[in-house]
């Protein structure tokens with residue numbers, strides 16, 4: 001209302017006038033609907049009576065009718081701008097747009113003649129300048145907003161952006177008639193796109209290619225984006241897409257040669273499965289050709305020396321799941337990490353482009369999670385260009401069954417992403433839209449969504465008969481001309497090309513393909529299928545000790561606070577007492593060890609990125625990677641400020657997501673090979689919300705695509721009576737996925753082991769592997785898990801920890817308990833252990849790759865063994881039992897019986913009742929140290945005793 005008070009009547013014009021009139025109308029209908037000050041203002045204000053020649057006439061007796069017209073006209077104009085897309089002709093197959101009654105002036109009881117009487121001032125913007133009355137202006141707006149482009153911006157709340165978008169549309173800055181050269185170039189490109197599909201269709205009959213036909217404009221639109229990126233010197237375009245149109249994108253965006261593409265069709269077995277099988281045993285299993293990634297270079301047309309790398313991410317069949325991975329890759333390319341502090345981000349250093357399916361985008365939750373990352377400081381990539389390849393069908397499913405929204409793109413509106421729907425049969429419109437999208441990203445550094453509405457010429461794949469399910473639609477498609485034909489006709493009409501020229505162009509393109517096909521093909525070239533060493537063996541665990549003086553210095557630096565910083569007193573006291581001295585008798589605890597590992601790596605020039613839910617503080621209040629000034633709230637991150645650091649340290653609380661954030665970190669780790677990238681789950685079991693990322697990328701990315709990652713997953717795991725959730729990080733799942741040294745899986749028991757394993761992970765170079773660590777909860781502060789300074793300075797990571805005490809009396813040991821993780825502290829801390837002089841307790845800290853030799857050494861170190869027990873806290877069908885059992889048997893040739901002590905098989909990982917949990921664990925420990933013959937009975941009885949009981953309260 002300040003606006004109203006400050007301005008006199010004569011100052012209201014254009015959108016302001018419209019706004020005031022609308023408000024005035026509301027006031028007249030219901031004075032209570034406007035605020036007090038506005039009411040006061042309207043008591044003495046009269047709406048202007050507009051004449052064609054501009055200035056308002058003063059209010060007269062017919063003011064009410066005039067006001068109604070003025071307000072109606074103003075509303076009508078606003079609705080064209082906001083809802084014109086409802087009347088736009090967006091469907092190439094000619095279906096009627098839904099329309100909207102508010103797009104007709106009669107809805108406001110005004111006629112076209114009334115509009116002629118009104119000035120353009122009421123419209124405002126560039127259209128007002130080139131028209132002479134409201135009728136002309138409204139016609140112009142209908143031309144802009146209701147033809148083959150639907151601008152859907154009403155949800156954008158930032159005024160500056162909204163005005164920019166409106167101005168862009170109405171000035172036609174990105175549209176207008178295309179110049180001859182560009183128009184011809186576009187015809188050439190569409191001819192190539194069309195010819196490739198037709199050629200593959202005829203030549204390789206029946207082979208799947210997921211043709212792009214019906215959405216051919218995808219290719220020139222992406223071409224434009226790549227060219228625009230090259231123009232401003234963006235070094236990398238990172239793209240994610242699914243199967244649809246991928247071959248065409250490979251050929252005409254990434255310049256993959258026709259001969260290679262044809263070669264793969266000719267030798268599908270070679271292209272799609274294990275071309276590298278000879279070298280890599282049967283580890284490198286490959287992937288189908290429409291999933292493979294590729295990296296290609298594109299030269300800027302204007303400046304030949306400007307190259308842009310186009311990085312098309314490989315993707316699994318799991319639609320939309322590559323989205324966060326691409327975002328992570330793009331972010332990695334945007335950050336400079338070679339100096340201390342936070343990484344420095346340059347949003348122009350990469351351009352992410354995501355292609356979506358019209359069924360998959362609204363349907364798959366990962367789409368929403370990825371959009372939610374777009375403006376978060378730890379995840380933003382300065383704007384992603386999204387393009388829905390909307391063919392109006394998802395396999396056989398129509399939109400009414402596929403989504404609860406009007407448009408396939410509506411999800412984006414919740415994130416205030418501007419949306420433009422465009423008819424894929426109008427090439428000029430499509431190019432205008434993509435230009436606007438790029439310019440918007442440049443200007444605001446935010447996402448933009450293009451909903452490219454086309455159709456699908458064939459079935460879901462080329463073997464499918466679409467007429468079974470969509471007979472009417474396919475009747476139309478059968479006779480529908482291709483966009484190439486439509487554009488060629490238009491250019492003929494404009495006189496840009498001669499009659500017959502387009503046909504000749506098509507014939508030449510096809511015959512070139514025939515020529516290439518006739519030449520003997522080399523088939524697949526090596527770099528297409530394997531960009532990395534597919535099967536580099538793991539290195540030996542390196543030496544990762546750090547001298548005490550260095551650790552002392554780093555520790556001291558981490559305890560420094562900037563001048564004037566007021567720490568939280570309680571936390572500071574805690575820090576000083578527990579982290580002050582490295583060699584005090586309590587030892588170094590888990591989180592402290594982690595900070596020392598990070599500090600030492602930063603000193604060695606290894607950048608670190610650590611994210612997860614509440615990770616900055618740590619779920620268990622253990623980490624405190626950032627400190628907050630008690631008076632100002634200002635944040636201080638010691639690891640970003642230690643003078644020894646030679647690389648960046650990034651730590652972010654993630655949004656409440658698993659799948660998108662895990663995918664993001666995977667992508668980041670793939671593209672930031674210099675960095676140690678860690679994702680932490682709040683509790684390990686929540687990681688299964690991101691299971692597709694684990695299955696499809698982390699565990700198998702290397703086998704399918706030679707994509708290597710050194711991502712670390714930190715998964716809190718351990719049975720502490722907290723209920724079925726919050727206990728298990730599903731260790732068994734990772735062990736089941738483990739093969740050909742694809743990942744490393746650890747279940748650690750000491751702070752020093754954690755320190756060394758983090759450092760060992762950072763040391764991986766060409767042989768990167770994801771590392772899965774079961775991290776502790778109660779062990780974070782458990783005295784048995786704390787380590788002495790010499791464990792950091794003199795020892796490296798040990799895959800197996802033998803029982804040092806029992807080793808002294810090795811010949812008297814008859815029973816070897818093997819275990820992993822937290823149950824060790826229960827076994828080793830038990831009074832029963834003292835008495836069990838015939839028993840040794842050893843820990844397997846690295847479960848995969850299984851440290852066979854070390855385990856053998858431990859077993860052979862006890863020459864009088866009668867039996868080996870595997871003791872675990874997880875139910876029998878979970879944890880590591882089924883993984884270690886055959887391996888132990890193989891190691892001992894069955895000479896020493898191996899037995900299981902623990903819970904029976906169960907459908908749910910943990911007890912609901914804390915009390916029963918305690919009892920059961922006590923029984924497991926008793927059974928483990930029980931007599932050699934009767935050991936299991938007690939555990940069994942304990943387990944049976946709890947079976948069937950009602951679980952206790954849980955969250």
Ligand SMILES: Cc1ncc(C[n+]2csc(CCOP(=O)(O)OP(=O)(O)O)c2C)c(N)n1
Nearest residue numbers: 244317318319357358359360391393394395
């Ligand atoms: C996560 C997931 N669920 C199901 C499928 C099976 N599937 C493959 S394609 C497809 C339809 C996709 O439709 P749309 O998103 O419109 O893309 P289009 O194939 O039409 O381009 C389905 C359901 C899949 N690949 N991924």
